[in-house]
Amino acid sequence: MGPKKTKAPDLHVTIAGVEFATPIWTASGTAGTGEEIERHTDPSKLGALVTKSVSLEPRPGHPYPRTCETASGMLNCIGLQNKGIDAFIAEELPRLQRMKTRAVVNIVGNSIDDYVELAKRLDGQDGVDLLELNLSCPNVEKGIDQGSDPSWIGECVAGVRTVTKTPLVVKLTPNTNNIAALAVAAEQAGADAISAINTLVGMAVHHWKLSPRLSNVTGGLSGPAIKPVALAAVYKIVRAVEIPVIGIGGIANGLDAAEFLIVGASAVQVGTAIFRSPKAPIDIAQQLSDYLAQMEVESVSNLVGRLEA
Numbered sequence: 001m002g003p004k005k006t007k008a009p010d011l012h013v014t015i016a017g018v019e020f021a022t023p024i025w026t027a028s029g030t031a032g033t034g035e036e037i038e039r040h041t042d043p044s045k046l047g048a049l050v051t052k053s054v055s056l057e058p059r060p061g062h063p064y065p066r067t068c069e070t071a072s073g074m075l076n077c078i079g080l081q082n083k084g085i086d087a088f089i090a091e092e093l094p095r096l097q098r099m100k101t102r103a104v105v106n107i108v109g110n111s112i113d114d115y116v117e118l119a120k121r122l123d124g125q126d127g128v129d130l131l132e133l134n135l136s137c138p139n140v141e142k143g144i145d146q147g148s149d150p151s152w153i154g155e156c157v158a159g160v161r162t163v164t165k166t167p168l169v170v171k172l173t174p175n176t177n178n179i180a181a182l183a184v185a186a187e188q189a190g191a192d193a194i195s196a197i198n199t200l201v202g203m204a205v206h207h208w209k210l211s212p213r214l215s216n217v218t219g220g221l222s223g224p225a226i227k228p229v230a231l232a233a234v235y236k237i238v239r240a241v242e243i244p245v246i247g248i249g250g251i252a253n254g255l256d257a258a259e260f261l262i263v264g265a266s267a268v269q270v271g272t273a274i275f276r277s278p279k280a281p282i283d284i285a286q287q288l289s290d291y292l293a294q295m296e297v298e299s300v301s302n303l304v305g306r307l308e309a
């Protein structure tokens, strides 16, 4: 018997007025600006490429060791290593412009002024379809306090909103006791979408050396371990805001992606799974398509928010 043979389901989604070929994007920091993806696979099959966070000044990141494997995920304390906005515009943006995929540029700052300046510099640049504000990285001094304070988020998003017409996605931290309040603050200040979640603060210990496994002692936990936390965050956020939500956390196959869409995410990002296979997001899009065909759902947008709860 097997599933009925019908037309392939439509995977297109529209977020903030921008159309994406699929709802499966890469997550920031796990696909650089596309160089590896380009080498191993066809980037035009990605829903979007989300770049590594770029800051105003170059950042060297934390010393090694800065990644470590855990039972069902990984810890990292990369520390937002990047070449800074000048080098990004001169060297990385041309690749994004050449690649036939949507590009989401992720920015990170130490202060609201930094975010505003970064958004100004990127406004009107070809090849920047959306800006994602990383307001959530737990590895940066002060980041954890700022990113879990709704009033700071509101001020930051409002500041950025005044200097750019590019649609804004606000990426939230799960290291808070009220992620929905953070999303509401972002929406009220003019965000076009919310993405959640960034990594959870975690730690691993070397039992023979009696030392932390990461140079920075603590780091960000990602991968399958965080999927239930991420699903619950998306569940809470979609009930609190009207703008689209992009789910992130532990997605490793098409059924994981489907779960986020059912809960109400309009798209998802894939991070840690890319370290196993650079073509993970493309495989996941195919698996999602197979699932939709089996479920006899014609368009992926018809799955969004179908949770019966």
Ligand SMILES: Cc1cc2nc3c(=O)[nH]c(=O)nc-3n(C[C@H](O)[C@H](O)[C@H](O)COP(=O)(O)O)c2cc1C
Binding pocket: 027, 028, 029, 030, 052, 053, 074, 076, 078, 080, 106, 134, 137, 171, 197, 198, 199, 221, 222, 223, 224, 226, 248, 249, 250, 251, 269, 270, 271, 272, 273
């Ligand atoms: C090695 C590594 C580097 C990351 N760097 C960034 C970053 O620069 N900016 C950012 O917003 N998120 C960064 N993240 C967080 C991911 O984008 C994502 O939110 C998180 O890993 C959860 O998704 P996953 O479980 O699919 O990996 C990074 C994650 C990893 C594993």
